[in-house]
Amino acid sequence: MATKKIFPTKSSASLTxxxxxxxxxxxxxxxSKITITKTFQLGEEKxxxxxxxxxxxxxxGAAFSFLSNSGGWQRYFFTAIALGAVAWIIVLLKKHGSQRLFSWALSLILGGAIGNVIDRVLYGHVVDFLDFHWSGFGHFPAFNIADSAICIGAALFILDELRRVNK
Structure with missing residues (x-):
């Protein structure tokens, strides 16, 4: 009588x-980016x-507008880096899909990378709209949901590595 697997193994965990x-x-x-671009003018703030x-x-440019005034080549450079990261993340998810925290981290980073690549391909720039600031300290650079997902994913990745090291 064949036994049915209740919990997937590392190699059989679904990518879906x-x-x-x-x-x-x-x-x-x-x-969110479509909504903002339809309701705001460039530079308008609420x-x-x-x-x-x-x-x-x-x-x-990239994070914190790094290389934003570099003549346009950076659009293709950052798109290529992101597409390479997307491919590598899919390989890692396929291989380690049963590691939940690690896969959550990678999934958030993957979604964020794809979201910003879409902007670069369609518009030639990334649409940012979340602006946090603190009295006396100025404004943090504006960002978006994709950036937030990447940061949360990176934090989860670090947490996962710290947990792994402590075992």
């Missing part, structure tokens, strides 16, 4: 749920709280 999480990140990211505004900003 992890790609689903990445797809949800992309969906929320793109819907105060939400004493520490948070919505603002429409375009970023032709």
């Amino acid at each position: 749920p992890w790609l689903g999480i990445a797809a949800i990140v992309v969906l929320f990211d793109q819907l 105060v939400i709280t004493s520490f948070f505004n919505l603002v429409l900003a375009y970023n032709k």
